[in-house]
Amino acid sequence: MDTLTRRSQIENLLKESNEPVTGSRLAEIFDVSRQVIVGDIAILRAKGIDIIATPQGYFVPGAGNDDIYTDVIISSHSCIEELEDELFTIVDNGGKVIDVIVDHSVYGEIRSGINVSSRREVENFVGKLKEKGAKPISSLTEGVHLHTIETKDSQTFDEIVKVLKEKGYLIE
CATH class of the missing domain: 1.10.10.10 (Winged helix-like DNA-binding domain superfamily/Winged helix DNA-binding domain)
Known part of the structure; x- marks a missing residue:
């Protein structure tokens, strides 16, 4: 071939x-x-x-399912416990976190896939950060970052946004 x-x-x-x-x-x-x-x-x-x-592995966001709603949030947190809570909030309310994006002052946009949609996946992701002593990519921008989120519809996305606002994670 x-x-x-x-x-x-x-x-x-x-x-x-x-x-x-x-x-x-x-x-x-x-x-x-x-x-x-x-x-x-x-x-x-x-x-x-x-x-x-x-x-x-590799994937194309929204691929294989035309019934997916995708949007981006701008968020900030200051510690790994808040990162975990932010991700739990998203997945507990029906979202899938596709990636994290930061806008670095020198390198420009840096994007890394996360691809978590359950508490177990969030625990594994955060556990790897802790195990390796790695800092979240958002530490490059003092906690400010974006997430691409997939949900079944815009109402589910709006509910996630509402809860994240209540917790003080969203930047408007």
Whole structure:
């Protein structure tokens, strides 16, 4: 299979998948190395395909489900306990946190996939931060960050926004 065909098939697979697909799985499907897949993903991103990389694998936000509502919030918190509470609030109210984005003064926009939709996934994510002694990416911008959130509809998103406002996490 030639390179252009493989990249096209990777794009289609990710757009049709309801779940993230690991680089190892893609490498197995296309009988290439994982490093070749990393390069293919970089080129697809450069072409404007919105591919998010998470510890669970690669995915295209909203792919595989036309009934998804997606929007972005601007938020701030000062410690890892507030980060955990913010994520719990989102998932407990029916949201899926796709990513975190910060606007760095030198590097510009930095985006990292989170892809959490349950308490267990939030606990695993925060646990990894604590285990590794890593700081959240929002520490680069004094806690200010954005999240892309997926919900089943705009009403669910609005309810999440309302609760986050009540808790003082949202920046308007």
